[in-house]
């Protein structure tokens with residue numbers, strides 16, 4: 217469904233992403249795992265055509281993101297940076313986004329329910345905690361009911377109940393046949409949420425495997441990760 221092929225990104229002397237290839241498949245939660253600075257956000261930005269690759273390609277059902285006819289209905293995205301619509305209420309922020317994509321207000325109510333923000337929908341976004349902001353970003357990603365979700369560090373800022381809630385939601389969305397990619401630097405949370413792992417370090421692929429396969433004899437994802445990645449940078 218999504219194919220990343222030999223993707224590279226250079227910022228001056230920094231090779232942020234180094235000939236990275238992997239696929240994101242439907243029906244699975246794929247964990248995109250790597251330490252801070254590994255190149256996860258850069259890769260996601262290139263997947264969404266927000267940053268130009270130095271080399272390589274990304275194909276979403278055979279096309280680049282910028283060539284998709286109804287991007288919001290095809291790919292839902294949550295990036296690290298906060299949206300700057302702090303003065304708007306959550307409801308109006310989503311309504312504005314929906315209207316620019318010909319999505320009706322009923323769907324706005326639906327996604328607010330889905331991310332558990334219905335009771336604060338009238339509050340201004342700038343009063344939101346990081347966890348609430350993450351939920352709002354997720355609501356925006358879900359507006360178009362897309363079969364693909366690309367989420368950059370969606371677990372950040374969530375409390376333990378929020379982490380469990382998001383895990384259940386993502387597992388349900390994958391169970392409906394969607395392709396779900398979540399980046400994270402958090403081992404334990406990712407181990408509990410993902411089916412498949414794409415592990416990178418220093419912009420390079422370290423592993424592309426089922427969680428069970430990657431953990432192997434190490435006993436835990438954290439142990440396996442430190443064995444494979446520790447000291448790489």
Ligand SMILES: Nc1ncnc2c1ncn2[C@@H]1O[C@H](COP(=O)(O)OP(=O)(O)O)[C@@H](O)[C@H]1O
Nearest residue numbers: 227230232250251252253254255256257258259
């Ligand atoms: N706009 C940019 N300009 C220069 N360097 C950047 C830029 N964005 C990211 N980098 C560098 O690229 C590397 C990968 O960063 P990033 O993709 O944010 O990693 P991650 O999301 O895995 O923490 C880091 O060394 C970072 O400093």
Ligand SMILES: [Mg+2]
Nearest residue numbers: 256257258296
């Ligand atoms: Mg990042």
